[in-house]
Each structure stands twice: as C-alpha cells, then as structure tokens.
Amino acid sequence: MVTRGFSSGRKPPTDADARIPPGQYLEQGFPVLSAGPTPRVRTEDWSFTLKHGPRPIKTWNWTEFNALPLTKMTRDIHCVTAWTKFDTAWQGVLVDDILADAGVEPPTGFTLALSFDGYTTNVPTQDLTAGKAMVALLYEGKPITPDHGGPARLLVPHLYFWKSAKWLNGLQFTERDEPGFWELRGYHIYGDPWREQRYTGDP
Amino acid sequence: MSDGPAAQSPWQTMTISRIEKRTPRVTSFFLEPSRPFAYRAGQHVDVRLTAPDGYQARRSYSIASAPEAGETIELAIERLDDGEVSPFFHDIAAVGDEVELRGPLGGHFVWSDSDGGPLLLVGGGSGVVPLMAMIRLRAARRSAVPVALVFSARVWDEVIFRDELIDFHDRRDGFDLVLALTREAARRPADYSRRIDAAMMEQSMLRLPAPPRFAFVCGSNAFVSAAAQALIDAGVPAGLIRTERYGV
Ligand SMILES: Cc1cc2nc3c(=O)[nH]c(=O)nc-3n(C[C@H](O)[C@H](O)[C@H](O)COP(=O)(O)OP(=O)(O)OC[C@H]3O[C@@H](n4cnc5c(N)ncnc54)[C@H](O)[C@@H]3O)c2cc1C
16 A cells, blocks of 8 residues: 655665565664663673573583684674664674584574573574574674673574574573564564564464 | 464554644544554554555554553654654644554553552653553553653653643542653652652652552663663662663
C-alpha cells in the first residue's frame, strides 16, 4: 500500500541497497536497546563459562579469556527495531577458538547465550561456529562500553542483533532449541533479517 | 513455522480518525483498526510508510490508549525536525488517511492491574506514552494498585497529557504525579525543577505505601540509562526495573 504523501529524501545509495535487508533503514549512529538497567560488570568480577546443560565444561577469568586468540570481524548489523549499521568493527574470540581451548567439539545442535543480568537468547550451534560468531571484547579498537554490552558481548552478525547478547557470561549447549528471553516474549525463534523473521509467526 | 493464520499479512491498514495536538512538539493520532486488535498496556506497534517507488520507512510507536478504550488506538508522536517518519505524521498525515501497522508488539514492558503493585513509573518526554496506557488502564478498571509517575519534561507546556494526569492525581485514589521540569521552575508543590536523580527517586517512592514491586522506565536511551541508575542508587533492585529505550 502506498502511503498518501510519503516520499523520502532519505534513500540509501543504490549500491547500498543490496546490503540492507527488507524493512530496514541505514543508521549512522549506534542506538541502544535493552530490557533493563545496564549492568556494570567489572573485569575483576567477570568470568565466562562454557556449559553442556547444567554441567560446566570450562570457565575463564578475564585475563585467561583475553589470552585466547583475538580475531577481527567487521560486519553489517541489523536490529529488529529496523536499523541497519554498516561496517561495525569488532575484535574478540571466535566461538571456534573457545571450543578449541576447551578441547571439545560442540556436543549438541543448540546453544543458549547467558548474560550477567539473566538475559538469555538461543542460537543454533552451527550459527556460532565456522567463523560465524565471536565473543567480542573490543568495538572500534576500544573496550566495549557497558551500554553496548561490555565487558564482553556475543556477536552473531548474520542474525537480528538481539541474538548478540550483551554482558555475556556463558554459552550453554542444550539438547533442544530452547527459546530465550525475547523469544519467549514474541520475537522469532531464529531471527534471520534477510527473511524478515522479526516476530513469532513470521515465516 | 507459523503460529498465526498463514495467509494473513501481519500488517493491517488503520485509518486516522482524529488528530489532536498535545504539546508544541507532540501530536496524538487516533487510529481505527481494520481487523480486531487486542493489546496490553505498554506494548507498541510498528508503523510502515511506503513511497510510490516502493521505498519503505518503518518505526516503532508505543500505544498511549488503554485496552479498555475500545477499538481506537492512540499514538502520541514527537516531532524530530530532521527525522523521516515523525515529520510525515506532523506535516502530512490527515484524518481519513490510511497507514500500515503491525502489532501489538513487545511482551516485557507490559503491565496489567492483575500483576499488582505498587508501581513506580519513570518517563522522559515521549517516553511517558506506554506509561500513560498503564495509568489509563488502572483508572478505567478502578484499580487500587498504588502508582507513582515521575515524569521529566523540559517545561510545563511540554508535559504530554498534563491535564489528564493532574485529573488522575486529584482523585487521590492512589495515583501520584511528580513532575521534574528540567528548564523551568516547578509549579506544583510536589514537583522538581531539575533532572531525575537518586534523591528524587527516594522521595517519590515514599509516596507509595510500600516499596515498588515493579519499576518501568521509558524514554530516550540517555534518559533511561540515567533514570535506571538513579533507581538502583535509590535502592531499587535491578531485577524489578524494566526499561523501554527509544533507541536514540
Ligand atoms: C519500542 C519503541 C517505542 C517508541 N515509542 C515512541 C512513541 O510513543 N512516541 C515517539 O515519539 N517516539 C517513539 N519511539 C521512537 C520512534 O520509533 C522514532 O525513532 C522517532 O519517531 C524518530 O523517527 P523519525 O523517522 O522521525 O526520525 P529518524 O529519521 O529515525 O531520525 C532520528 C534522529 O536521528 C537523526 N538521523 C538519523 N539518521 C539520519 C539520516 N540518515 N539523515 C539525517 N538525520 C538522521 C536525525 O537527527 C533525527 O533527529 C519509539 C521507539 C521504540 C524503539
């Protein structure tokens, strides 16, 4: 349906079109969205635990985690509130490198990302491995600010950005695909921006 | 996999039936759904505008009306001069026009009288909109849940829904309005003329008969960060605080 009287001078350059998923618009800033207050996690208190169900596989403190291989990832990100931001530059530890350091293969096909504030989000394990995702520690070369999920956040850039859990403190392998915080509150179980999987019921 | 009827688009057309200026920068748009639209206080909708060449712009807007108000839903939209969608509503949209909406959306920033209280609501500017839905729901249901709203605006004339809020306050039935004006002197005895801080939160909570069971904070990102921190500093457990950030 064409909206009477609407036309925008705000069109993205045509070469950018191919990078903007359906229903998204290009944003220059970096909006902040979250369900609660921003937790201030001190790196002295920070830890990250890899779990299989309730059983911990391995835990790292901040120093140990920062000693893992750092990888750079520059990617477009897509928020379900309809903004897309090009070329965000992150550095962190690939999930592959975390698994390698723990000396395990992914034990199940599903993963739940866990955060300090109790937030959870589910991601199929195959969307986290093979270089697709990392635990990010730096944004544009600097420590990630608390608003944007620091000290460490998950980065799964090919899914809507709520999947890139802020204030991350663990990854838990689960037997089934278990809906996380937003997935229980009306958001899509998978969240592919290119298929516009925003809300429960989207194809 | 789909929960809903497979053939139906999640978007529906709504017709603007009334437009009411609330403040110099905020205008309410009343919309008539074309399909049944059941929602909860605190939820939002997505609005989608389409240009003749197919270009679309999409933004989220909270619902200001209470579910009890009947079919019509109210959106209260603040004009951002260099924005794309809010100036369209202010300058172009007219009664009788159709716009596409999707929703209701959001299952976290919601409250119903059956959830109980006391409730502490903290809004900045147009961030009062979803809180207004909760306050209207409480009034419509004649709920006795104690509610305090701390509402920050720049000046008295930018207090959205001011007369209605003062009316609710004057009923003295458990709803308290506290205004925090950041660029003008306070006018009511209980009001402040400064930005929200922890001391203000502590004092406002004393208006409730017991510590809040839930706190809802809504507004721009900077406002929400500051207000949520003020609540935490005033002793409200972080787990009770729910936030809705307008992103920018
Ligand atoms: C859950 C939710 C609920 C909301 N509820 C409400 C509500 O009830 N009422 C309300 O008023 N708002 C609400 N908002 C905010 C709303 O969605 C819009 O963000 C707001 O109306 C601004 O949209 P816009 O298109 O007018 O401005 P935009 O075009 O998005 O621009 C916003 C600002 O960013 C700048 N900007 C960004 N990109 C560009 C660009 N390419 N060129 C130039 N300038 C740019 C502009 O300076 C402008 O001031 C809500 C947001 C969320 C997430």
